[in-house]
Amino acid sequence: MTITPLSHLHVVECATFVAGPSCGLALAQMGADVVRVDLPGGGSDHLRWPLARSGASLYWSNLNKGKRSVALDYRTPEGHELLVDLATRPGPGAGILVDNLVGRHRVTHEDLLARRADAISVHVLGFPDGRPAVDYTVNAAVGVPGMTGSATSSEPVNHVLPAWDLLTGSTAALGLLAAVGRRDQTGEGSRVEVALADVALSGVGALGWLAEAEQQGDRPQHGNHVYGSFGTSFATADDHRLMVVALTPGQWRALCAVTSTAPVFAALEDALSTDLHHESARYELRETIASILRPWFAARTLEELRGPLDEARVLWSPYRSMREAAADARADQRSVARDVDQPGVGPMLATGNPLRWDGPAPVGDAVASPELGDDTEEVLAESLGLTTHEIGDLLDREVVALAPARRATSRTTTDTRESA
Amino acid sequence: MTITPLSHLHVVECATFVAGPSCGLALAQMGADVVRVDLPGGGSDHLRWPLARSGASLYWSNLNKGKRSVALDYRTPEGHELLVDLATRPGPGAGILVDNLVGRHRVTHEDLLARRADAISVHVLGFPDGRPAVDYTVNAAVGVPGMTGSATSSEPVNHVLPAWDLLTGSTAALGLLAAVGRRDQTGEGSRVEVALADVALSGVGALGWLAEAEQQGDRPQHGNHVYGSFGTSFATADDHRLMVVALTPGQWRALCAVTSTAPVFAALEDALSTDLHHESARYELRETIASILRPWFAARTLEELRGPLDEARVLWSPYRSMREAAADARADQRSVARDVDQPGVGPMLATGNPLRWDGPAPVGDAVASPELGDDTEEVLAESLGLTTHEIGDLLDREVVALAPARRATSRTTTDTRESA
Numbered sequence: 001m002t003i004t005p006l007s008h009l010h011v012v013e014c015a016t017f018v019a020g021p022s023c024g025l026a027l028a029q030m031g032a033d034v035v036r037v038d039l040p041g042g043g044s045d046h047l048r049w050p051l052a053r054s055g056a057s058l059y060w061s062n063l064n065k066g067k068r069s070v071a072l073d074y075r076t077p078e079g080h081e082l083l084v085d086l087a088t089r090p091g092p093g094a095g096i097l098v099d100n101l102v103g104r105h106r107v108t109h110e111d112l113l114a115r116r117a118d119a120i121s122v123h124v125l126g127f128p129d130g131r132p133a134v135d136y137t138v139n140a141a142v143g144v145p146g147m148t149g150s151a152t153s154s155e156p157v158n159h160v161l162p163a164w165d166l167l168t169g170s171t172a173a174l175g176l177l178a179a180v181g182r183r184d185q186t187g188e189g190s191r192v193e194v195a196l197a198d199v200a201l202s203g204v205g206a207l208g209w210l211a212e213a214e215q216q217g218d219r220p221q222h223g224n225h226v227y228g229s230f231g232t233s234f235a236t237a238d239d240h241r242l243m244v245v246a247l248t249p250g251q252w253r254a255l256c257a258v259t260s261t262a263p264v265f266a267a268l269e270d271a272l273s274t275d276l277h278h279e280s281a282r283y284e285l286r287e288t289i290a291s292i293l294r295p296w297f298a299a300r301t302l303e304e305l306r307g308p309l310d311e312a313r314v315l316w317s318p319y320r321s322m323r324e325a326a327a328d329a330r331a332d333q334r335s336v337a338r339d340v341d342q343p344g345v346g347p348m349l350a351t352g353n354p355l356r357w358d359g360p361a362p363v364g365d366a367v368a369s370p371e372l373g374d375d376t377e378e379v380l381a382e383s384l385g386l387t388t389h390e391i392g393d394l395l396d397r398e399v400v401a402l403a404p405a406r407r408a409t410s411r412t413t414t415d416t417r418e419s420a
Numbered sequence: 421m422t423i424t425p426l427s428h429l430h431v432v433e434c435a436t437f438v439a440g441p442s443c444g445l446a447l448a449q450m451g452a453d454v455v456r457v458d459l460p461g462g463g464s465d466h467l468r469w470p471l472a473r474s475g476a477s478l479y480w481s482n483l484n485k486g487k488r489s490v491a492l493d494y495r496t497p498e499g500h501e502l503l504v505d506l507a508t509r510p511g512p513g514a515g516i517l518v519d520n521l522v523g524r525h526r527v528t529h530e531d532l533l534a535r536r537a538d539a540i541s542v543h544v545l546g547f548p549d550g551r552p553a554v555d556y557t558v559n560a561a562v563g564v565p566g567m568t569g570s571a572t573s574s575e576p577v578n579h580v581l582p583a584w585d586l587l588t589g590s591t592a593a594l595g596l597l598a599a600v601g602r603r604d605q606t607g608e609g610s611r612v613e614v615a616l617a618d619v620a621l622s623g624v625g626a627l628g629w630l631a632e633a634e635q636q637g638d639r640p641q642h643g644n645h646v647y648g649s650f651g652t653s654f655a656t657a658d659d660h661r662l663m664v665v666a667l668t669p670g671q672w673r674a675l676c677a678v679t680s681t682a683p684v685f686a687a688l689e690d691a692l693s694t695d696l697h698h699e700s701a702r703y704e705l706r707e708t709i710a711s712i713l714r715p716w717f718a719a720r721t722l723e724e725l726r727g728p729l730d731e732a733r734v735l736w737s738p739y740r741s742m743r744e745a746a747a748d749a750r751a752d753q754r755s756v757a758r759d760v761d762q763p764g765v766g767p768m769l770a771t772g773n774p775l776r777w778d779g780p781a782p783v784g785d786a787v788a789s790p791e792l793g794d795d796t797e798e799v800l801a802e803s804l805g806l807t808t809h810e811i812g813d814l815l816d817r818e819v820v821a822l823a824p825a826r827r828a829t830s831r832t833t834t835d836t837r838e839s840a
Contacts, residue, residue, distance in 0.1 A: 003609070013754075022626055026591070049649075050647075053636075056514045057628070128776060132735055134651075134735065136646055136651055138737070140739040141736045141744040141745065142740070145739055146739060146740075148577070148580045156644070157569055158643075158653070159564075159568055159581060159646045160568045160624075161624075163516075170594060171775065174590060174594050174597065174775075175450075175777075178597065181425060191778050192776070192777055198774035202772070202773065203586055204497070205757055206483055207482065208477070208483075209742055210745075211765075211768045211770065212478050213745070214472060215472055219470070223578075225579070227580065228470065233575075233576065241575070242560075243556050243565075283469065315554065317558070318562055322630065323632070325563040326634050336622050337625055338497040345631075350627060350631065351621055355594075355598075355612055356614070386574040
């Protein structure tokens with residue numbers, strides 16, 4: 001059974017790149033009707049890498065799964081009005097806009113209020129004062145690359161995962177649901193803003209890193225070690241890499257037991273007057289511990305290690321390539337990943353909602369993304385009550401557009417216009 | 421004005437490390453009453469690094485801001501009952517548990533249902549089948565470290581940011597609010613599970629990386645370059661590092677203009693029959709572009725660069741240390757970071773909610789964390805209606821505990837017991 005707790009919500013999303021679209025994705029994966037509005041021809045993220053062999057964007061196709069697509073030129077006055085109309089359509093679950101628009105085409109909260117007093121807008125931006133920022137610049141500014149990478153390096157290391165983007169999207173969705181709850185309770189709308197730079201600052205703050213830097217100074221780069229405990233990477237005899245972690249006393253005992261090093265570490269504790277059952281002691285002696293354990297891992301292949309590590313309940317994982325991760329996800333019947341038939345791409349391994357509801361099945365199965373303009377006619381008719389004639393007129397004047405596959409089957413007079 | 425859209429919610433959190441506590445933190449920062457339940461003496465994360473000079477955990481103190489703390493030994497049958505009682509207390513906004521408990525002390529959804537048919541439980545776990553996992557092992561398994569770090573390296577590079585933990589916490593909060601909305605609409609409770617491994621798989625899936633790996637093969641490590649566009653790090657004359665990004669044609673033109681390299685790139689486009697206004701072309705020629713731009717940055721100091729880059733509207737940031745990030749946050753009146761007086765620590769730079777509501781002020785100001793057991797008496801009296809005598813009895817038998825500072829002022833008979 002698929003549970004769709006947000007099926008009463010109608011959200012209009014007019015946002016590019018990762019943060020805004022991942023907000024809409026999280027909502028769509030819990031059953032919300034999310035209408036993504038793009039310029040005809042697509043926004044600046046429509047052809048972002050990675051690309052499929054067909055040339056279609058795997059990035060766009062995966063960030064917009066389960067949404068509906070309206071192609072609409074909101075740079076024209078008429079298109080701008082239509083966007084505001086869509087975002088303020090009547091109904092208790094409607095009147096909600098997520099956007100990251102900037103400049104003169106922006107739909108402001110006041111634009112929405114003029115049509116609907118209880119409108120909810122969630123505006124995603126770079127800095128809270130409106131200056132642009134992206135994950136890469138925000139991460140550099142907030143000090144994380146300077147803590148990442150080898151202890152022998154003096155260069156900052158960017159993470160490739162757009163972590164702040166994804167977290168901003170999730171935070172935006174959280175704000176949106178809180179605003180919906182507030183409206184349900186009080187009747188009031190909300191103007192919510194969420195800036196990448198705030199999310200990053202709040203994120204490192206929540207981990208205690210700002211306070212640490214002020215009180216203890218900057219934490220140096222420390223390679224693949226887990227900070228404040230024991231965990232690091234080891235090479236196997238067949239040149240695989242493993243991440244092995246011992247956060248708790250039980251995990252540490254398991255690691256000592258499987259490697260038969262308990263007597264070594266007991267003698268070391270005596271010699272150095274320390275107690276390695278404390279994770280802080282393990283962190284301080286991380287290089288020593290790693291050096292003692294390294295030959296054991298280096299003498300065994302990954303397949304030789306797998307059984308003993310699992311049986312001893314060591315907390316570990318092989319480092320897998322993305323291709324291996326994809327293959328394993330495909331082989332796992334209970335995985336959140338599955339093949340979908342993506343228009344313009346073909347079969348594509350896609351993921352659903354990570355929340356599992358009332359049992360082992362994922363709440364929202366992986367589904368395909370729309371093609372640009374797939375739902376233009378349907379949404380304009382259903383949300384705004386436009387007639388076939390009115391939609392045909394908007395198509396004529398290129399205020400709105402249809403997906404290529406829709407042009408042939410359009411209920412409007414598109415056919416005659418295209419042959420004119 | 422501080423807006424607290426979740427002030428009608430009463431959440432019991434019994435969770436350690438980052439994911440569960442950051443779920444409760446997000447809710448507390450929007451006004452929810454979050455009661456964190458810990459073992460007397462603290463859970464396994466109570467003394468996690470980083471530490472303050474006083475020895476208190478800056479990690480714990482920052483992940484539990486604005487919550488209330490109950491110290492309760494849920495390993496005893498009586499303590500377990502009290503935890504279930506707290507999580508199922510009556511009221512439309514109560515009956516909500518967030519936990520990451522494992523093993524025989526776990527509070528199951530069925531435990532809650534026995535007391536409250538519409539209970540909501542949000543259970544955070546490693547793998548969806550219950551096997552343990554942490555951010556470091558999940559990240560290794562999902563292929564990200566193999567894409568991170570220098571193009572000349574063959575070693576995987578762990579990110580230091582526990583990105584999947586933070587995203588799991590935010591996703592858990594999102595599931596919780598969706599479940600509350602569902603209960604408000606239908607009267608039904610929900611059992612929600614969120615596994616770190618699912619969040620990571622769903623995260624790389626949303627970016628199109630699983631589909632990419634299957635269709636294009638594994639993406640190699642590519643250093644600090646932005647994938648699929650142009651962006652990389654440059655060194656300045658005074659040995660600072662900058663992250664400079666040109667995602668859009670406008671950002672690319674700005675970068676060419678300020679560095680006076682437009683004619684160089686125009687000639688290069690002719691020579692190589694390419695068009696660098698396409699971001700994919702910029703990515704393919706990233707090393708060439710970086711080599712042409714590098715001497716311009718290397719000839720100037722950070723302070724010499726700042727004005728021209730900003731005036732030209734280049735998208736860039738200096739790489740800052742965490743200490744510099746903290747100092748800048750402290751200097752910014754509108755920042756989400758501010759000093760709080762943290763018990764056991766003293767003044768501490770802490771962050772509030774990144775969501776800004778109805779204006780420029782952050783919605784939830786930074787506040788201090790409780791000390792362990794600060795609210796034990798108050799919560800037991802208020803939520804469960806226990807009398808002073810009953811609480812005193814629980815204290816006597818060490819089923820519950822108070823914070824040290826509370827022992828002197830306790831309304832119970834603690835004083836006489838302690839002198840007995």
